[in-house]
Structure formats: C-alpha cells, structure tokens
Amino acid sequence: MFIRRRFVTTASLAVVIAASSAAAAANASGKLCVGSTPGCYSTIQAAVDAAHEGDTITVEPGTFAGGVTIDVSVRLVGAGAGRTIISGGGPVLTIGEFGASTEPTVSIEGVTITGGITRSSPESVPFTGQEGVFAAGGGVEIPPNADFSGGATVTIADSVITGNRVAPSDTAPFGPPCPGGPCPFAFAGGGGIDSWGTLALANTTISDNRVGSASGLSDLASDAEGGAIENFLGPLRINNSVIRGNRLSATGPNGRFSVGGGIHDSGGTLAVSNSSVTDNSATLAASLPNSVEQLANGGGMEVAGDVSAATISSTTISGNSVSMTNTVGDAEAFSGGINVGLDVDFTMSNSVVADNGVSSATLAGSSGDAEGDSGAGELLGTINSTRFTGNTVMVTSVAGDVTAFAGALMDVGSLANSVISDNHVHASSPSGTVFAAGGAVVLDEPGLTFRNSEVSGNTIDANGAVGSAQGGGIFDGPIDNGPPGGLLSLVNSEVTGNALTGSGGITRRGGGLYIQNLPLTLRHSVIAGNSPDQCFGC
Numbered sequence: 001m002f003i004r005r006r007f008v009t010t011a012s013l014a015v016v017i018a019a020s021s022a023a024a025a026a027n028a029s030g031k032l033c034v035g036s037t038p039g040c041y042s043t044i045q046a047a048v049d050a051a052h053e054g055d056t057i058t059v060e061p062g063t064f065a066g067g068v069t070i071d072v073s074v075r076l077v078g079a080g081a082g083r084t085i086i087s088g089g090g091p092v093l094t095i096g097e098f099g100a101s102t103e104p105t106v107s108i109e110g111v112t113i114t115g116g117i118t119r120s121s122p123e124s125v126p127f128t129g130q131e132g133v134f135a136a137g138g139g140v141e142i143p144p145n146a147d148f149s150g151g152a153t154v155t156i157a158d159s160v161i162t163g164n165r166v167a168p169s170d171t172a173p174f175g176p177p178c179p180g181g182p183c184p185f186a187f188a189g190g191g192g193i194d195s196w197g198t199l200a201l202a203n204t205t206i207s208d209n210r211v212g213s214a215s216g217l218s219d220l221a222s223d224a225e226g227g228a229i230e231n232f233l234g235p236l237r238i239n240n241s242v243i244r245g246n247r248l249s250a251t252g253p254n255g256r257f258s259v260g261g262g263i264h265d266s267g268g269t270l271a272v273s274n275s276s277v278t279d280n281s282a283t284l285a286a287s288l289p290n291s292v293e294q295l296a297n298g299g300g301m302e303v304a305g306d307v308s309a310a311t312i313s314s315t316t317i318s319g320n321s322v323s324m325t326n327t328v329g330d331a332e333a334f335s336g337g338i339n340v341g342l343d344v345d346f347t348m349s350n351s352v353v354a355d356n357g358v359s360s361a362t363l364a365g366s367s368g369d370a371e372g373d374s375g376a377g378e379l380l381g382t383i384n385s386t387r388f389t390g391n392t393v394m395v396t397s398v399a400g401d402v403t404a405f406a407g408a409l410m411d412v413g414s415l416a417n418s419v420i421s422d423n424h425v426h427a428s429s430p431s432g433t434v435f436a437a438g439g440a441v442v443l444d445e446p447g448l449t450f451r452n453s454e455v456s457g458n459t460i461d462a463n464g465a466v467g468s469a470q471g472g473g474i475f476d477g478p479i480d481n482g483p484p485g486g487l488l489s490l491v492n493s494e495v496t497g498n499a500l501t502g503s504g505g506i507t508r509r510g511g512g513l514y515i516q517n518l519p520l521t522l523r524h525s526v527i528a529g530n531s532p533d534q535c536f537g538c
Contacts, residue, residue, distance in 0.1 A: 017215045032313040035060025044068050044076070044086065059084050059111065064093035073104040078111035081160040082204075086496040087115040091141040092164065096152035096197065098122035098143035103152040104391065105196060107484040108159060111403040113139045116164035119217065121194070133172045133188045136230055137194030138164030138209055144196035149233045151197030161192040161206045161228075166218035171254065175222060176292055183292060184254045186210040189264065190230030191246055198234040204241045212257070213246035214283070223257045224248040225302075226264035227280055232405075233267040237476075243277045243300075252287030252327070260302035261320055270310040277301055277338075289329040290368060296324040296332070298339040298376075299356060305341030312338075312348045317377075323359040330368035333360040336346060336391060338377035346381030353377065353408075355390040362397045367438045369400040369432070371480075373442070375423055378410045385417045388440075394426045401432035403468075405479060406442040407458055427467075434467030434506060437514065438475035439498055448476075449489040449526075455512075462502035465533055469506050471500035472515030472530055478516070484499075491519035496503070499531040510536035 032047045032055060033040035040060065041047040045068045047057045056075045067089025069515075070076070086092055092113045096103040116138040123143065139161040167185035175183025180473035191209030193199065210216070212224030215442045217442045227246030229236070250258045262280035277300045284296040300320030303310045309447040317337045324333040336356035340346045353376040360372035375391030388408040395404035407423035420440045425437040439458035441448075462469040471479070473495045476488045492535030499506040512530030515537035527534050 002221050014383040019129060030055045032057045034058070034064065035062060042400070048072065048074065054196070063087055065089070067114070069094045070106055071104060075107045075109070076111070077109045079398065080110045081112045081158060084111045086111055086113050090116055091137040092116040095140045095154050096143055096145070099146050099365070102147050104205050105153040106113050109157045110159060112160040112162065113469045114163045116374065117217065118166045119169040122289070125432045128174065130171045130172060131169060132169035132198040133185065135166050135168045135383045136168040136187070136189040138191045140193040142193070142195040142199065144233065148233070151195065152290065153198040154195070155200045155202070155327065156204050157202040159204045161204070162208050164191055165215035165217055167208045167215040167219060168220050169336050171220050171222070171453070175256070178280040178292060179289065183256065185459050186220045186254060187223045188215070188248070189225040190507045191248065192228040193228065194230045195236070196232045199231065200237040201241045203237045205244065207242065207244040207246065208376070209246045212258070213251045214247040214249040219251050220254055221250050222254045224250040224282070225257070227282070229263045229268065231263070231265040235268040236265055236270050237270045238275050241275045242277055243275070246254055246280045248281070249283040249285070251285040254536045255284055255286055256288065256292060258282040258284035258296040258324070260298045260490050261300060261322065263301045264298065265302070266304040266309055267287045267306050268308070270307055272312045272315050274314045274386065276316040276318070277320065278316065281493060284324040284333070286326040286331070288326070289305040292329070295296045296322050297335045298322060299336045299358070302335070303338065303340045303346070305339065305343040307344050309345040310340060312351055314350045316352045316354070317354065318356065321357045321359070323466055325361050325363050326368060327365045328368070329366060331360045331362050331370045334359050335373045335374045335377045337375070338379065339374070339376070340379050340381065342386040344378055344381070346379065347385045348386055349380065351386045353386065353388045353391065357391065358393045360395045362400055364398055367399045368397070369402065371403040371406065372399040373406045374410050375406065376408045381413045383411070383413070383415045383418060386433065387418065388420045390424050391423045392426070393424070399431055400429065401429045402434045402464065403430040405437040405475065406441045407460070408441060410442045412443060413529040414445050414449045414451065415453055418453045420453070420455045420458065422457045424458065427461070431465060434462045434464035436462040436467070437470045437479065439472045440474060442475045442479065443488060446486045449491065450493040452490045453493045458498045460500050462506045464503060464505060466505045467507070469500040469502050469508045470510050470536070472500045472511045474484055474513045475510070476513070476515045476518055487519065488515065489523070490525040491523045493525045495527045496529045508532055
C-alpha cells in the first residue's frame with residue numbers, strides 16, 4: 001500500500017511539473033490558455049497574473065469565475081459568447097487600476113460577462129470617504145487613472161454583457177437640503193460597463209442589466225445612471241451592437257435622479273453606428289418636495305453637455321421609456337429616446353427613433369405640478385434621413401398644473417429628408433391648468449430649418465378645466481419662460497394631417513403650426529389637412 005501510494009504521488013507530481021513547464025513555454029511564446037487542457041491555467045486570473053505585455057489568453061468553452069482584475073495589456077479570447085462564460089464577482093472584470101500612472105490596453109472577444117453584483121467601487125472611498133456609497137460597473141469596471149485624464153483602452157467584440165446588477169450599500173449626507181437635513185447621496189451606475197477610459201464595442205450585446213432599485217439589491221440610490229453603460233471621461237464608440245432591455249430606477253425616500261436607461265455619456269466623444277438601443281428604461285419614484293431638484297430623463301440615452309461631439313448613424317432607438325412620479329412635490333420627465341445636451345456638436349443620419357415614451361405624474365398626496373416632453377428626444381444639431389414615429393408624451397397631475405409638449409422632439413439646427421409622424425401628446429389635470437404644445441416638434445432655441453421633410457399625423461389631446469393646446473404639428477414659441485423660439489423655415493416640406501383635441505375648457509390653436517409673433521420662412525411647402533385649423537400666427 002505504501003509503495004502504491006508513493007507511485008501515485010510521483011505520477012501526480014510529474015503531471016504538475018509537465019503542466020507548469022507547458023504553461024511556462026506557452027507564456028514564453030506570448031500565448032496562454034485557460035481551461036481543462038493540460039498546460040492551461042484553471043482560472044482567468046491565474047493566466048492574467050502570469051501574462052506579459054502583449055500576450056494572448058485564450059479561454060476554452062465553459063464557465064469561469066469572475067472577479068478578475070486585468071492590469072496588463074493583453075488580448076482575452078473566448079470560444080464564443082455562447083460557449084465561454086465569465087460569471088460572478090463585483091465587477092466581473094476590472095480593467096486597469098484606480099489611480100495608476102499608466103493603464104493597460106485590453107481587447108476582449110467571444111465571451112459572455114454575467115452575474116456581476118457591485119455594491120461598492122474603487123472610487124467610493126476617494127470620492128465619498130466610505131465604502132458602499134459609489135457603486136458602478138456590474139459587468140466591467142474601467143477605473144480612472146491618477147490624474148483623471150482617462151483610464152484603460154478597452155475593445156470588446158463579439159461578446160455579451162448581461163444579467164449584471166449595481167446598487168450602493170450605504171449613503172452619505174452629501175445632497176442638498178432635504179426636510180430632515182442633508183439629502184442622502186448614493187450613486188449607482190453602469191449596469192453593464194462603467195468606463196473612465198477609452199471604450200469601443202463591436203458586434204456586442206449589452207442586455208438586461210439592472211441599476212439602483214431595479215437591481216433588487218437596495219433602494220438606497222439617490223442617483224441612478226447608465227443602465228447598460230456609464231461613460232465618464234473618454235471616447236465611446238459603438239458599432240454593430242445592441243443595447244437592449246436594461247433598467248435603472250431610483251425610489252423614495254432617497255431617489256432624486258434617474259438618467260440614461262441604456263447609456264449615460266458625460267465625457268469625451270460618442271459615435272454610434274449600425275446599432276440598436278431598444279427597450280431600456282429610466283424610472284424615478286420620488287417622494288420629495290419641490291425645494292429638492294429631481295428629474296428623470298433619457299430613457300434610451302443621455303448625452304450630457306460635457307461630451308464634445310456625438311454622431312449617430314444607421315441606428316434604431318426604439319421602445320425606450322422614461323418616467324417619474326412624485327407623492328409629495330412636482331414630477332418632471334423628458335426624452336424617452338435620447339437626450340442631447342445643448343453644447344454637444346450633434347449629428348444624426350439614416351436612423352429610426354420610434355415608439356419611445358415619456359410619462360410624468362403627480363400622485364395622491366401631492367399638490368405639485370407635472371411636466372413631460374420630447375417623446376423621441378431633445379436633439380439639438382443636424383439631422384438627416386431619419387424617421388421619428390410613434391413616440392408619446394403622457395403627463396397627469398392629481399391636483400396641480402400640467403405642461404406637456406414635443407411628442408417627437410425638441411430641436412434647433414436643421415432637419416432634412418426626414419419624417420416625423422404619428423407622435424402624440426396627452427395631458428390632463430382635473431383641477432389645474434393644462435398646457436400642451438407641439439404634437440411633433442417644439443423649437444427649443446431660435447433657428448430650425450425643415451428641408452424635404454414631412455410632419456404628419458401627430459396629435460395633442462388635452463383635458464382639464466382650463467388650458468390650451470397649441471401646434472398639433474409644430475410649436476414655435478416660449479415654454480415656461482424659456483427661449484422665444486423663432487427663425488423657423490420650411491423648405492420643400494409638408495405639415496399635414498395633424499390635430500388638436502381636448503375638453504371644453506381647452507383653447508385649441510394651430511392644428512398644423514403655431515407661431516407666436518415670430519417670422520416664418522415658407523418655400524415650396526404645404527400646410528394642409530390639419531385640425532381644427534392650419535396655422536396660428538402665420
């Protein structure tokens with residue numbers, strides 16, 4: 001028996017030595033493997049720890065443990081998204097190191113990244129002084145470098161990032177004044193990816209990730225952002241990819257902001273091409289008074305003002321939603337599809353923005369007002385060959401006033417060779433004043449040119465004791481003491497079949513177009529078939 005046991009031990013040692021030698025030889029050649037094949041590492045982390053700059057790590061079919069940190073420039077190649085699964089951890093993959101002087105360049109191909117649960121991030125203690133207040137990156141975390149000029153350079157291709165969750169585990173008293181003292185602050189973002197670096201996605205799906213209250217982990221988040229992607233600093237490029245079914249929400253008593261159900265981008269540049277952003281949502285269920293700033297916006301995408309330039313081409317943005325309710329104060333929600341900041345150099349072409357929705361409501365217990373706008377989105381820039389159809393804005397208040405407008409979009413700039421059709425605004429209040437405008441389009445700032453475009457079949461339905469419905473197709477005038485609009489031009493375009501309807505206390509003006517004492521340029525264009533009239537103020 002002793003001799004037999006000794007033989008087995010010797011044989012096992014020989015296998016270990018052979019595997020170690022094979023791994024060393026593979027490492028020397030710049031190629032490492034992970035899996036059950038002799039000579040491969042058993043975990044991804046072990047292979048990364050053994051890798052040198054520029055190495056390739058291949059990962060065999062199977063499910064492998066997440067919670068991996070990649071701090072060396074490597075190429076990680078799976079056997080295909082349906083065959084190589086990296087699961088668990090929080091995040092599943094961390095690429096780079098928080099505060100490092102240099103960050104790696106990493107490419108990832110052919111894997112599924114799933115099952116990540118992030119309750120605290122490397123940024124939490126430096127930003128807030130404690131763990132668990134800042135949570136981001138359920139699937140992938142790309143932290144900032146030492147001087148916050150960027151982070152790792154990451155390319156993800158032919159992969160799936162799905163089923164990851166993010167929610168804070170603690171709060172800090174960093175917010176504005178709340179009824180009981182400083183509002184609690186807790187951040188949740190980047191259900192699929194949180195990036196402070198340079199990120200490129202190709203042929204990749206980011207789906208069904210959950211942020212904030214939507215995660216089921218906690219209701220602590222005051223701020224929820226980026227159901228699929230939170231991008232803070234560097235360039236973000238998305239090509240031939242799908243952003244689908246991601247959810248983020250913030251709820252009372254802490255909830256104040258819910259922004260970017262699919263993507264929240266607040267830095268660098270953005271380029272999206274040949275992709276889809278569909279069925280994502282941003283939800284805020286608030287219970288705070290009007291003295292506290294709070295809102296929900298960007299059901300599909302939020303492109304903030306610090307982004308220098310954004311380009312969207314050959315892309316579908318559809319079925320996204322943004323909603324806010326409040327049981328104490330006002331409710332405000334806008335941009336069901338995409339919201340673009342005023343200072344962003346923005347262009348969109350050959351795309352579809354369809355069936356997105358905005359919902360804003362004050363509930364029983366609140367005497368506040370409700371406002372909602374931009375079913376498709378707030379898009380300020382140059383738009384060409386794009387369809388905006390089937391988007392909706394629905395706003396109600398149990399006891400306050402209601403403002404609802406821009407069934408499709410708020411815009412300034414130019415729109416050419418495009419169609420804006422069958423978008424709808426619904427507004428109602430049993431006792432407050434109702435104002436509804438722009439079944440299709442509202443001019444947000446002076447200057448908008450329609451060229452070779454169609455505005456048709458859009459509607460406003462307003463119900464209340466008193467109020468007005470204006471511009472079933474296009475509204476050109478001030479809203480809430482905002483900019484006056486103006487300088488509207490229609491060139492080779494049509495405004496047809498738009499309609500205003502409402503209860504007896506609602507004044508209806510401008511079934512096709514409403515202009516308030518402003519110049520209109522009309523060249524080879526038609527305004528016809530609108531109800532109850534064609535144009536008010538023309």
